[in-house]
Structure formats: C-alpha cells, structure tokens
Amino acid sequence: MKKYNVAVVGATGAVGREMLSILEEREFPFDNLKLLASERSAGKKMTCKGKEYTVEATTPESFEGVDIALFSAGAGASKKFAPEAAKRGAVVVDNSSQWRMDPEVPLVVPEVNPEDIFKHKGIIANPNCSTIQMVAALKPIYDKVGIERIVVSTYQAVSGTGKAAIDELREQAKAILADEEVKSEVYPYQIAFNVLPHIDIFFDDGYTKEEIKMVNETKKIMGDDSIKVTATAARVPVVYGHAESLNIETKEKLTVSEAKELLDNAPGVSVVDKPEELAYPMQIDVENNDDVLVGRIREDNTIEKGLNLWIVANNLRKGAALNTIQIAERLVQG
Numbered sequence: 188m189k190k191y192n193v194a195v196v197g198a199t200g201a202v203g204r205e206m207l208s209i210l211e212e213r214e215f216p217f218d219n220l221k222l223l224a225s226e227r228s229a230g231k232k233m234t235c236k237g238k239e240y241t242v243e244a245t246t247p248e249s250f251e252g253v254d255i256a257l258f259s260a261g262a263g264a265s266k267k268f269a270p271e272a273a274k275r276g277a278v279v280v281d282n283s284s285q286w287r288m289d290p291e292v293p294l295v296v297p298e299v300n301p302e303d304i305f306k307h308k309g310i311i312a313n314p315n316c317s318t319i320q321m322v323a324a325l326k327p328i329y330d331k332v333g334i335e336r337i338v339v340s341t342y343q344a345v346s347g348t349g350k351a352a353i354d355e356l357r358e359q360a361k362a363i364l365a366d367e368e369v370k371s372e373v374y375p376y377q378i379a380f381n382v383l384p385h386i387d388i389f390f391d392d393g394y395t396k397e398e399i400k401m402v403n404e405t406k407k408i409m410g411d412d413s414i415k416v417t418a419t420a421a422r423v424p425v426v427y428g429h430a431e432s433l434n435i436e437t438k439e440k441l442t443v444s445e446a447k448e449l450l451d452n453a454p455g456v457s458v459v460d461k462p463e464e465l466a467y468p469m470q471i472d473v474e475n476n477d478d479v480l481v482g483r484i485r486e487d488n489t490i491e492k493g494l495n496l497w498i499v500a501n502n503l504r505k506g507a508a509l510n511t512i513q514i515a516e517r518l519v520q521g
C-alpha cells in the first residue's frame with residue numbers, strides 16, 4: 188500500500204490534536220509526518236503512533252515533499268500557506284473558512300458530496316462544524332423527498348473557538364464557584380453559566396458570520412441554491428459537542444417513521460430517539476462517539492410537510508478533524 192507524507196498545520200491546537208489521534212486510530216497510511224504550528228510552538232514535542240515528533244514553525248518550505256497537508260491553524264495561516272503547499276504539489280485539506288466559498292475549491296462532507304473531492308486544484312475545504320453535522324443528517328431526507336426550507340438554531344461548544352476558550356470556560360466556572368472575579372478574554376462576556384447568541388463577527392443585517400456560513404455552505408455542499416436556510420447560532424457553556432434544533436419543510440411528505448428509517452440507514456448517522464426511555468442525543472454522548480446523533484424527531488403540525496429534529500455531533504471530530512481525515516482517506520483511495 189502506498190504511504191503518504193503528511194503535514195498537520197496547527198498540530199498544537201484543539202483540532203490539530205484530534206487530527207493526530209484520528210490519524211493513529213484510523214491507521215491513515217502515512218510515511219512521514221510533519222507537525223507544524225506557529226513559531227511559539229517550535230521545538231515542542233508531540234507523539235503520534237508511539238513516535239515522538241518535534242513541532243516546527245510553518246514556512247513555505249515546510250511543504251517540500253509533502254503529499255497531503257491537513258490545515259487547522261485559522262484562516263490567516265491558510266490564506267498564507269495553503270497556496271504555498273499546493274504550489275509544491277501537496278493536496279491541502281483545509282479546516283478554516285478561508286477557501287470554503289471559493290468556486291475553485293470543493294467543499295466536502297464525504298457522506299454528502301464525495302465526488303467533489305476529485306475536482307480539486309490543490310485545495311479542498313472542510314466545512315464549518317455546524318454545517319457538517321446538519322447536512323450529514325439532512326442528506327438522506329433531501330435525496331428522498333427534497334427540502335424546501337431549513338430553520339436551524341445551534342447550541343455550540345466552546346472548543347469550536349479553540350483551546351484558549353476551553354481554558355476560559357474552566358477558569359470562569361472555578362472562579363464563580365469560589366466566589367472570585369470572573370475574567371473574560373476570549374469572549375466579550377462570561378461564558379460559564381451563560382449563553383451567548385453570538386458566534387463570529389456581526390454583519391450589517393444583524394446576522395453573524397457563523398449563521399451566514401451555515402446558509403451559504405449548505406447550498407454549496409448540497410449543490411442546490413434553491414434550499415432556503417435561516418440560522419441562529421449560540422455559544423453554550425459546553426466543552427465538546429454542538430447541538431442543533433432543526434425545523435425543516437420538505438417538498439414531499441415524510442412521516443416520522445419514514446424519517447427514522449432513512450436516518451437509521453444513513454452512513455455516519457445514528458438515531459437516538461426513544462422518548463419513553465428518555466433516549467435523545469446530548470453533547471455528553473459524543474465525546475467518544477463519531478456519529479451524528481439525531482433524535483426528537485417529530486412532525487411539525489403547523490405546516491403540511493414539516494419535521495423537527497435535534498442533532499448532536501462532536502465538533503472537533505466529525506465537525507472538524509474527522510471530516511478532514513475522511514476527505515483525505517477518499518482522496519488516497521482514488
């Protein structure tokens with residue numbers, strides 16, 4: 188079996204660390220592994236598959252001889268270094284928002300549009316975490332009955348912001364319980380014991396960038412500009428896992444039992460929906476579960492063809508590192 192030279196850019200970050208675990212767990216066929224981050228981390232030691240690696244500062248030359256470069260170091264680093272990697276012959280799978288809406292760059296969820304992977308010109312984009320779990324669950328419904336409109340509200344974990352935000356939540360929770368002063372540096376307000384209806388920057392029309400990402404990325408991944416999507420994104424004091432409340436209007440009628448059957452058979456999706464046993468998806472269920480969990484499936488009785496769903500997935504894994512590596516796996520399978 189051919190083996191690949193792989194670079195992980197942002198290896199020291201919250202998603203980068205998950206990438207290293209997943210490369211190991213899924214036995215990705217890598218030969219050499221290069222761990223890259225900012226200058227701050229140069230010289231740091233990290234382990235993957237029992238071998239110790241020294242983290243290097245990222246430079247254009249870092250990508251000489253690299254076949255696959257997995258990026259999760261923010262949009263700035265992707266803007267600067269992804270073209271440098273591609274120029275040197277690497278295929279970049281980028282987890283940042285930098286290239287997602289570029290018409291030349293495929294935006295891929297392997298369960299939804301794997302064929303787009305092979306249209307790449309050196310860079311493939313990994314969608315926003317909230318979009319990935321939503322489209323993975325909606326794809327089987329879309330294929331069966333079509334989707335007219337999606338109304339989504341998110342309940343997103345702080346790990347989506349990065350390691351500093353995880354630390355901030357923990358520190359604030361400790362401070363509050365100890366009756367000490369609460370310091371907010373990553374978020375504009377206290378996140379512990381609070382909910383912020385604000386993720387990423389605000390636009391003039393009142394929507395946030397996170398909400399608009401969900402609208403635009405859903406249309407691009409599904410390859411259908413006619414789907415109407417409206418989103419409200421909120422940050423909740425949870426470390427791992429995003430939850431989403433969805434109300435969808437389908438083109439043809441779909442009953443609850445038909446929806447359950449479709450979702451039960453969908454790759455990467457599990458139905459957790461037994462209200463009589465209090466079985467429904469929660470963030471605590473996805474810390475060690477890579478599936479997109481769907482539950483609370485109900486008919487929306489206010490419209491003719493509508494469903495309500497509750498969707499939960501691990502934002503660092505299916506929402507980021509795992510989806511990125513699944514794209515790389517499809518790429519090498521050809």
Ligand code: A2P
Pocket residue numbers: 196197198199200201202203223224225226227228229245259260261263264348349350351
């Ligand atoms: P470093 O640890 O050296 O700062 P998180 O999302 O958890 O905050 O992690 C961000 C990741 O991206 C870290 O690995 C960070 O490295 C890396 N990073 C941030 N800026 C750059 C940059 N300009 N070039 C390369 N890596 C970067």
